[in-house]
Amino acid sequence: MTKVLVPTVCPYCGAGCGFFIAAEKERAIGIEYMPNHPVSEGALCSKGNAALEILYHQERLTSPLKRRGDGFSRISWEEAMQLVARGLCDAIKKYGPESIALLSSSKCSNEENYLIEKLARLLGTPNVDNCARLCHAPSVVGLNRTLGAAGMTNPIPDIANSRCIFIIGSNLAENHPVLTRWIHRAKDVGAVVIVADPRVTHTSWMADVFLQLQPGTDVALLNGMAHVIIKEGLIDIEYISQWTRGFEEFRESLKDYTPEKVSEITGVAASDIVRAARSYALSPASSILYSMGITQHRTGTDNVQAISNLALICGHLGKPGTGVMPLRGQNNVQGACDMGALAEFYPGYKKADDPNTINYFSSAWGAESLPLGPGLTATEMIDAASLGEVKAIYIVGEDPANSDPCSEHARQALNRLDFLVVQDIFMTATAQLADVVLPAAAFAEKEGSFTNTERRVQWSHKAIEPPGAALSDLEIVCKVGRSLGIDLSYPDAASVLAEINRFVPQYAGITRERLGRSGLVWPCPSIDHPGTPILHSAGFKLADGRAAILPVLYRPAAEDASWEYPLILTTGRLAVHHNAGSMTRRSPSLMEREPDLYVEINTADALRLKVADGDEVTITTPRGETQAYARLTDRVKRGVVFMPFHFPGTNILTSEITDPDAKIPEFKVSACKISRRD
């Protein structure tokens, strides 16, 4: 049998790189690069290159399992479906449909997410959400308010056209590594790069201006830059008067944000604030790239609005090389949100609390009634479970026992449920708590469409069969639906996409046939539409076509250093690991490079704590304690420590405080103390 090359999309991050899987005799034998790919142009980062290592891992789930005492025993699909149907039905009968909740997966395809949220709503519960809640929920709220759409405004390759690239709260050199090639292209022709981050990172190495701010002080910094831009007359008056509302109020609100005052709050030199402001405002095309350093705060929505404000007063939107770019995290978190796997939206961002939405989908899906939202968000589901209000949860491709803040609370809440079903490719910490575990096919073992961070919808093909009795999420969700008496009969992903074409306007013209090798960028409202790489070039989808400049005032993070907890812990990512780590901790080539949990401590702090490089230390917050190795560095400032969250333990420490609008937890700021273990 000859070798075949099957085009797939990388299963890790939202950059959406493509590669071929070389398959022979039904086995994946290697990766071949895809030089014509519109984003990655044949490049892959360390995780993409290692993507096959997880497929044949010995710990893949290969059979449905049911809990037996402290362990699990293998069962048939038939028995699994009976147990799942009974578990969910019992809760619905006894406590009503709102006592169940579904967590959808931004690792799954658009078609799978569409079916999971459809299943939830056909079961009568509004409680469906995905990990965007822990990630870009503030972008969804903040950008919808200010710009009328939450997507990344410009495509990735367009970054090369930017003359000033302002990267704030994003370590894209590690977390969206292929994007750096487009930044280097811009730099090669003279673009200025500004990076704002509390840590020296691989990304800050690219910076011409590095603003090492105190965690949680971004609103002050952004307002300070806007203050300078307005004071020095660098605003785009024509753009402001034609396309925006609210400027005068904004100008008023900025009076106190002088560079000197902002310097006191942020710890950034006043002269650097002025330099950054001038570079951003004066360049002919400036873009802002941001991510978790902006969103994962109690003030996440404020931070996002402050970013929009800056772009709007300078008119850096709607044109090549400009834009506001929330870099999406998971390979399909954009698609999971587009498909309505969100507590406050049905598919296509139709508001879940609007009776018109309910009427529309009731007739679209032939349902007698559908639940009015908003439902419980991912973080609220956990709280409701701990209070005994939610009784049963169906989790697909997420690991909240490791990825949620204050993870001991999350575990206790999941343990309190009457019934938990988890569908994953590995036995995760969350699956360990389940009553039933369902084995899912991984990316190369199924087909479907995935939407990357620039809204590009791509088709990923099936290269090999899943292991053992594992099935695609699409097949499993349809099975679960049928076992509950709901008619989910779709032969394949293409037939689900055909339904999506009918009911999600942004995807109306995105058919299976048209996706080809480069995909299509939504909104794509009709079958002959070429897609829309740049948003807002002809105004905004808000009243009068104008964007809203919404003043925001700086508010400090919920926790500050204190006598008892003198250090600020910020958490984040490393190039070679992914999120809660269930995939990359099983990838030998990646584990070899970063095998253990560590904490970065400034050398001066370490001296005071009598901690040497490599010492084992205990990190404590009011939530609990965890052990890690100390890594001494000057990459973090005095008073700030950093831990990756790819190993169990980090989230024992993090705070459950959330942004009141977007409900995202403040993963980026927790007060802690550290002591050496003797």
Ligand SMILES: Nc1nc2c(c(=O)[nH]1)N[C@H]1C(S)=C(S)[C@@H](COP(=O)(O)OP(=O)(O)OC[C@H]3O[C@@H](n4cnc5c(=O)[nH]c(N)nc54)[C@H](O)[C@@H]3O)O[C@H]1N2
């Ligand atoms: N290698 C790798 N890539 C990934 C992932 C992964 O786990 N590993 N996960 C994917 C996912 S789901 C996501 S959401 C993205 C996330 O991608 P990023 O947002 O780049 O990830 P983080 O490392 O969480 O945070 C980014 C930066 O924010 C900084 N930061 C912390 N606090 C603040 C603050 O108060 N203000 C500012 N301005 N910056 C701050 C941190 O120091 C860090 O450098 O990555 C995706 N890609």
Ligand SMILES: Nc1nc2c(c(=O)[nH]1)N[C@H]1C(S)=C(S)[C@@H](COP(=O)(O)OP(=O)(O)OC[C@H]3O[C@@H](n4cnc5c(=O)[nH]c(N)nc54)[C@H](O)[C@@H]3O)O[C@H]1N2
């Ligand atoms: N401290 C701290 N905590 C954080 C963050 C932080 O910066 N700091 N970031 C937050 C962010 S941005 C995010 S997005 C969340 C991520 O939180 P999670 O979504 O819980 O994290 P992952 O580890 O990516 O979990 C994805 C799961 O899907 C499984 N999977 C992979 N492919 C498939 C598939 O095809 N089908 C099925 N069914 N399963 C599959 C994987 O094995 C894995 O268990 O973590 C959040 N938690």
Ligand code: SF4
């Ligand atoms: S940048 Fe993201 S999508 Fe590209 S290879 Fe790396 S993990 Fe995969």
Ligand SMILES: [Mo]
């Ligand atoms: Mo994320």
